[in-house]
Amino acid sequence: MVRQIKGRSKKSGLPPGTPVHVGDRKTEIIKISLIDYDKESFEMRVTQTVEECFAYKGKPTVTWINVDGLHEVSSVEQLGNCFGLHPLTIEDILNTEQRPKLDVFDTYIFIVVKMHTWNEKTKEITGEQMSLILGDNFVITFQEKEGDIFDEVRNRIKNNKGRIRKSGADYLAYSLMDALVDNYFRVLESIGEDIEEMDEELIKNPTPRTLHKIHFLKREMIFLRKTVWPIREVISRLVREETGLIKDSTKIYLRDIYDHIIQIIDTVETYRDVISGMLDVYLSSISNRMNAVMKVLTIFAAIFIPLTFIVGLYGMNFNTEKSPYNMPELNWYYGYPVALGLMLFVSLIMLFLFKKKKWF
Amino acid sequence: MVRQIKGRSKKSGLPPGTPVHVGDRKTEIIKISLIDYDKESFEMRVTQTVEECFAYKGKPTVTWINVDGLHEVSSVEQLGNCFGLHPLTIEDILNTEQRPKLDVFDTYIFIVVKMHTWNEKTKEITGEQMSLILGDNFVITFQEKEGDIFDEVRNRIKNNKGRIRKSGADYLAYSLMDALVDNYFRVLESIGEDIEEMDEELIKNPTPRTLHKIHFLKREMIFLRKTVWPIREVISRLVREETGLIKDSTKIYLRDIYDHIIQIIDTVETYRDVISGMLDVYLSSISNRMNAVMKVLTIFAAIFIPLTFIVGLYGMNFNTEKSPYNMPELNWYYGYPVALGLMLFVSLIMLFLFKKKKWF
């Protein structure tokens, strides 16, 4: 995830507004799903050609066109031209390395955000880009690959649950953003569980692998944070928008999302703090352990070094026969027991001193 | 306390405004206490059904309905509908994973805050959510379980102490917020005592357990901070509120709470700084100790290693009879005393050198 902006170089030198697909190709075929509804009617179809969508332009019913897969540049371009999108907007839709942002044009609002999912196995966050166009009676969404976070919204429209069928395109756009933001709660919940696990591991049995996992998670949070902060701005600007594309009654709901995104940011920041704290805990536990190892070594050395000296002393070969001054101890009657006693005494003194210093 | 937003996933996919209880069930039965008063009259009743409350709607007297326990979704919904609450408000009341916030609606102000208590035994902060609705002549509060921090307010109303009976619903809301903020002082006072204890422990006898406690407290402060900051914003917006629901005379009192919350934030930040400092103290005391252990080891090794070499030297078995060059010292008359003297001399030199380097 480090190489943030790979693939950008493909574009350098081209005139601005040139549609080029930047990013990995995440799906094989492009899939277009079209939903058209109002209070009474409901229509849903899946297609692979954009031409079918053109008929829905200008209809008084609410139309939601969802495009999965961005590699067919010409399809996106045709759709964009039909619905009157600015060349820069089409360029931005195709470039999946965008930063979340909101652009207001005369006839539509253009939103780019990131959708993240948490891979339970690799413990990785993977993301894809979602672009949303909110026009007068239509919403167009572009995703890099098929996903399921909008399924609930689809069901609500189909089954006429909640306010959605009674409201306009702005409420649909709100519902999609709400599903997207809710999804972040799910991601954070999974990460929270992961942090708890690591926390336990940290206390019970910290290994260098634990450290590695903490560092990895820390980096994930850097990237998550980088994605979530600009979404806050996007929604804040949506709430304050005055183009007439968003009704006041919908803005109350947008304020609700705003509260959610603030809570998400809060949680991300808290997780960062908690993870930093875990790194500190790890490092000080290493320090503690090293200290313990050092003490064991020192106790061993300090007890046995004098003893080894004494036994070495009486292993010297001075000629006791040549002189009464040469190691007379060797010929004493109780020489050996006295030497053993001396060594025992030295050891006890040492142990006593270490005990006093609270080394064990 | 890490898994900040558990239970949220229960809600994802539902249309906004759907009332769902999110959070742990902290009490068995729902309890509704109802207080109705004005300058002269006072009435208080405890019930378990919401229907009794409906009669108090629109009465000119001040009505305070307090609901303990949120798991009976339908009761909350009925009460909300009766007093004209927006579906999003009802949803937020039931979701106990809210961030403290203030929402202003046409006919009422909706406040969500957290109430914290400090568990003396586990040294843990536990929190619950409190929602407060301030309407024209009524205040409705929702708590997750029965508590006692509002008892003093109840007594003041009952015994007609202070201004409370003479003032309107806004003053009642203020009094409840004041009790809640005062409670934070109590929590911080307990934590302060705990910090002092740890501080002493840190100087007298720091153990890895001390470190563990410091880290734990540090994390508690992260969470406390996260809760207290948004309360500042809530009260700041209350003071600047211009709906007419809050009288100017009450705003002077709200400014007073604002000062208190700033003081609480100040104290939380100071505690964080102090705790960080304690971690530094711990780590440098570990360093100091390790240094001391290293020195003892080095002094021992450096003194005895040369001595051990000397005794080993004279333990060699070169054949002194074959040649006058082979270890003639062994046959000297004063060989042994000279060797002992040499060793003493070497030790003293070493001790002198270490003394000079200020190693002990």
Next chain:
Amino acid sequence: MVRQIKGRSKKSGLPPGTPVHVGDRKTEIIKISLIDYDKESFEMRVTQTVEECFAYKGKPTVTWINVDGLHEVSSVEQLGNCFGLHPLTIEDILNTEQRPKLDVFDTYIFIVVKMHTWNEKTKEITGEQMSLILGDNFVITFQEKEGDIFDEVRNRIKNNKGRIRKSGADYLAYSLMDALVDNYFRVLESIGEDIEEMDEELIKNPTPRTLHKIHFLKREMIFLRKTVWPIREVISRLVREETGLIKDSTKIYLRDIYDHIIQIIDTVETYRDVISGMLDVYLSSISNRMNAVMKVLTIFAAIFIPLTFIVGLYGMNFNTEKSPYNMPELNWYYGYPVALGLMLFVSLIMLFLFKKKKWF
């Protein structure tokens, strides 16, 4: 100094505006000193009862009432009522755990600040709270115990030095604030001297005690900083005040205090940076020293361990008589000198290698 807000709990549950003394009782008896002056006249009296002050209310001359000692709640309350103070103001005066703040009421300005003194012996900052009421023609100050930082102002009034006798109550309030801020310069000067001392100690002979002193000072700075920042805000708001209680000519002087307080904050922040730097110096000097100890140990071990091995080798008891392969060196004519030479050679090689690695 950790338990910031002890004693607060005494108040919880009481209706707001209830006068309760919070804090330690720092003086035995309450002392009221009263100064009344204008261009020509001057009167000064010391009393212990508040009733004498009532007569001065509404006089056209400037009246300064200074109260030392806050434990007699009723006296403070009577004085407050006489001069028309709001119950919350009286409550705040009595609560010595306030954060510095400024409240503007219709007829007076209420200022709470902290006065700090530096105890040269314990190297501790001790503080007390000062409240100041600036009314139309009067200034009332409340201190926790008798102090002398206002003596100079008293003398200036008495001896008619400077502008003070020719100016109104606002200039008197300014003069008192100025004396208070000047006092912070004195405190910082003492701390600066202390830092210099520690700095020298750090370079010449750093001990764990030095570290302890640095940590202590660091914490003192946390608290000083916490007190000084809000004073900046108090004075900034005084300068921008538009109640008419403060004349424009006095505001030039207040701007001067503002510059001073900015300088004090600057100095506190710089001290914090310097103290942090000192901690870094200490820790890296510990590291350096440990490294040096390690090297001595390693050099000793690395030189003597091979030598000890050699002497051990020739201390083995293989039977040289049974076989010509068993330690023939022991029977060589120059066996011993050769062995000594070998050991000398090994030592020199080692020393040469360490020299090359720049270990000493």
Next chain:
Amino acid sequence: MVRQIKGRSKKSGLPPGTPVHVGDRKTEIIKISLIDYDKESFEMRVTQTVEECFAYKGKPTVTWINVDGLHEVSSVEQLGNCFGLHPLTIEDILNTEQRPKLDVFDTYIFIVVKMHTWNEKTKEITGEQMSLILGDNFVITFQEKEGDIFDEVRNRIKNNKGRIRKSGADYLAYSLMDALVDNYFRVLESIGEDIEEMDEELIKNPTPRTLHKIHFLKREMIFLRKTVWPIREVISRLVREETGLIKDSTKIYLRDIYDHIIQIIDTVETYRDVISGMLDVYLSSISNRMNAVMKVLTIFAAIFIPLTFIVGLYGMNFNTEKSPYNMPELNWYYGYPVALGLMLFVSLIMLFLFKKKKWF
């Protein structure tokens, strides 16, 4: 890259507005390339004298004069005078130690930015300064040496690709800025690859050289960050510019650059965080390794020190003939096997203890 502002001293003392070339001479000869175009016509010429440019002043077509090489002070001065530049502007063009900035004058906008390239071999960022003057119908650019990042723009004009030939000087200026900002994406992409490489190295085989490279890259990011932040400000002010020199249709495109520069800043900040994290990983891997080394040492010492003591013990020379108490073990029938067994037992005990402590 540390000596940020070398060469500045050349200028001190001179009156402001004196044209002096500050910086290294990066090219031998000055090269002036001149492009003049409108919807239909296109002219391009390369020259070394400025006089040829004078004729293009005031022409209704768009004129782009690009100067490579700044050491011929008089040429720059003549050009500046011809197009009515302020003396301070000319001074700033010649001083290559500028901070990126935007100055608005009555008849032109003056922009200074930095162009960076990443040297794949030395892993260094090298930069040069680019000045851009946007006048009514002309754009003048100054570079320190010939480069190729504007080649694509030249080609687009030549081949009449995109909107450029149909638009005015402001769109040309935008295109140049766009090329410059795009170039930063290329630089960041290269750095991203480098970080990934180092990341792998860090996990597989961290050496002090890795650390050195991380520190080097960290410093590169400090400088990159310092350059990129002010560019954001430059473009932000361009978007809000109201001189009429920039048309509204061009501002949409400038907002697009603004998004890009925000993304670049975001990436730079993320890289900084990632690099900091890598330093932490390195340091804790050093700690882990040291800990492992310590353990090996301690295990060895702790196992063999007691054994060595035992063998030393039975190497003592107490006279077994003089007394039955002197080392009777030496004369036991199974003395040696028992001693060996004892040593084996001690070793096993030790190993068992270390195993239990999870030391290996």
Next chain:
Amino acid sequence: MVRQIKGRSKKSGLPPGTPVHVGDRKTEIIKISLIDYDKESFEMRVTQTVEECFAYKGKPTVTWINVDGLHEVSSVEQLGNCFGLHPLTIEDILNTEQRPKLDVFDTYIFIVVKMHTWNEKTKEITGEQMSLILGDNFVITFQEKEGDIFDEVRNRIKNNKGRIRKSGADYLAYSLMDALVDNYFRVLESIGEDIEEMDEELIKNPTPRTLHKIHFLKREMIFLRKTVWPIREVISRLVREETGLIKDSTKIYLRDIYDHIIQIIDTVETYRDVISGMLDVYLSSISNRMNAVMKVLTIFAAIFIPLTFIVGLYGMNFNTEKSPYNMPELNWYYGYPVALGLMLFVSLIMLFLFKKKKWF
């Protein structure tokens, strides 16, 4: 440089506006140099009495009075009174412990800044205070001691170079500020060279002295930063000044200084970052080295400890004659060579293991 505000205490207790000289006396005699000029005329004189200056008050020509030395309080006071300075201004001129600031009075602008010079030998930054009064037709500057950074300005006036003789007092004030700011570039250039030197030292041969120098420089940067930031504010306010004392044509030049000061701040911040990075490099190089030392020790110990055990083993004195089980190896025909071979084998195994662990 720690004791920031020494000497302040001299002032406490005095009425505000009392002129007292605070700071060290840096010159023996006070020196007043007076320059008076307009487009045609030029006059310059050096004097030691202020009375000569009075005649120049109110002249239509531009008068620049420069005072070196502040200890003669009365001279400064007389000069101030003559030119109508507020008592607080005179007090501030004499107090050399000021923070850089700008005060606007009705008839003049008062600026206090710091002039710094870098002492090449002691590697210390020394500073002095400069006060500047800009009036209608006059500029008065006060310095603590004679300096030469204004010499160039003097020469320009004398030799009628640049715009200075044609412009008013505001342009003179600008020129002086410009000279002062330019001087900071010189200081930073010197520090930059110093950092480069240290950087090289750090890579080639880091010693504790290097560390000491880095810490020293770090502290110097703390103080430089503290001085430079408020100058930014001073100049920013000068640019926005609307008293009419500064002409719009001069403001273009002031904006230029503003850019310079921003660049200086940028450089100071970058240097701080670089120096912090150097500290990290130093500490990790210490860690690396310690690790290397540890490894050498461990390798030595781990190889020789088993060998020493073996030679000790065969140095035991078990009686081989009493039992065939007692050390039969000693009597083997190839006992000694086998023992030597065993030791060689053990060493090789050890070396192989360490090689595998990449310890050397």
